[in-house]
Amino acid sequence: MEAASQGLEFCLAEEAHFEQVMSISGDVYGGIDYMPVRYRGWIREPDRRVVLAKKEGRVIALVSVNVVDDGHTAVVEGLRVAPAERGKGVAGLIQRHCLELTKAQFPELELRRCTRSRPLGPEVFVKFQLVCKQEILALCFEAAEILPKLEAAVEQMKASGAGWEEPVVLGADDVRRVFLSPGVVRDVLPGETIVQDWAPYKASRSNLETLLKRDLVWMADSKDEPSVLSLCQAPYSIPMGAGWQRLNIDIFGKQLPGARSQFLAQLRGAIGTLPGPVYCLLYMEPSLWQQMHSFCQRALGLSNDRDFGGQYVLETGI
Template identity: 35%
Template sequence: MVFLAKLHGQVIGVCSSHIVDDGQTALLECAKVAASERGKGAARLMYKNLIELVRARYPEVKKQSFISDPKLDRGFCVLGKQSLISLRVPSINVPTLISEVISNMKKRGDEYYEPIPLQPDDVQSIFLNRTVIDTLLPGGRIIQRGSVFKPLESNLDILLKRDIVWRANRKGNPRALSLGTAPYRDPMGNRVFVINMFGEDLSAVKSVFLSQLQSLPPLQENVICLLSVNSSLSPQMWEFCINEMGHEKGKQYWNDEIIVEDDISQNYI
């Protein structure tokens, strides 16, 4: 369901909702508002009307879920939190850079895993595994580019239809998992690559992160990489990305993101 906001006949904003979790939850996705209208309450008004529309059309939906900035917490029911890292990946020979980084890691004696691409059957078996859900997924939820999903077969069917690169440090008893969303253009014209990382093992997370960067197509321009990681790893991953890989810090809108899920009758917006 998509909601458009217009002013004097011109579209100034858009927000959307998907019904997920076997029809039980309305997933609210980030509102996009024209620069000239930001800070004027357009996003809040769109969300308010969108929720009312969901309640009217889908009375069986009981929950709402979304990602938010902790600074905007209005008494949210928070399931978990991830930290955000924004990087500028230069348009250089990325495979060569990553090979050098891996070589340096091995020379120092750092633990390195050869990450494994996950096929649909692997995704189903790993992300429905109770141990993985309880120990790796923040709040027991899968996060993909700002969207929240319970680890259910129906939700994985949705995600497997999207252009996502799935990686793990290993299939059996994984320590790190990740979803890399195919690069896209943001409203400013930048190419953006979103990597959602799950796990607290630093070596495994580094290895899987490098594998995601290796999956990028040849770059003709700089790419902004938005990486979400377990908050306990944020300082080490910043140090790794800036000092060891030589990436530049990108524009940071949020430092953290919280995973919110509550009764749809709650009016947070």
């Protein structure tokens, strides 16, 4: 299908399009969309192209391509089509346009990656290879109410002498050393990939420098021989309602005690100063999900808020 036959025109996103982009994003991700806080930063990033599709002068779709992995990988993010325009192939057309435009400006691009959730039909796996999969626990709470339960859970784990593995916070030099260590890349990172929120990065020096500029807290169970690592992003406002903040905690590694301890430590650090309601997304190795969920129910009184259908990092050639 051709863009022209659908009456579509493409342009680069600008500040002035913000309201129109918000107007097509109302139902995206059920109230936890990051676009309202990311849009203005994204359109200024030198290694990112944000493209809009317009019909009769109105914005009807957006997609962005971020160039990572030293210019070799195009990460597709932020895709959305206005509800009334869905089911007509617009998502395919805008992605093709944005990828062609980006490829013309970054000729070394050879891979395209995206992160999606279930359901994923068989056609997806014809087009893409699976790089890795994480599961998601969605926890909804008032920060002030959860903090005492969290402290009690940590004390109880410490007192029982089992289950608590004191997390260490990693400084920038620790991060470079730990995340570039071949053993960690092979054995701890899913698919040798750092998935920060929904964005996949290969463990390379340039990607780490990009990530180190973000407001992230990096933790490990050990600086020397880590088996569990985690990243927590500073909370940000979401459209869910007044005062709602989204918190993303990515955990890598298969050991439950380390993963649970870092989850609690990251949560404690992040929500200690937060006033209101929090939507926390905890991403982890799938085999940990059931036990982590039981722990959250038992110790914090929190159950999974919704089934996101997992987090699948997919890859194909360009």
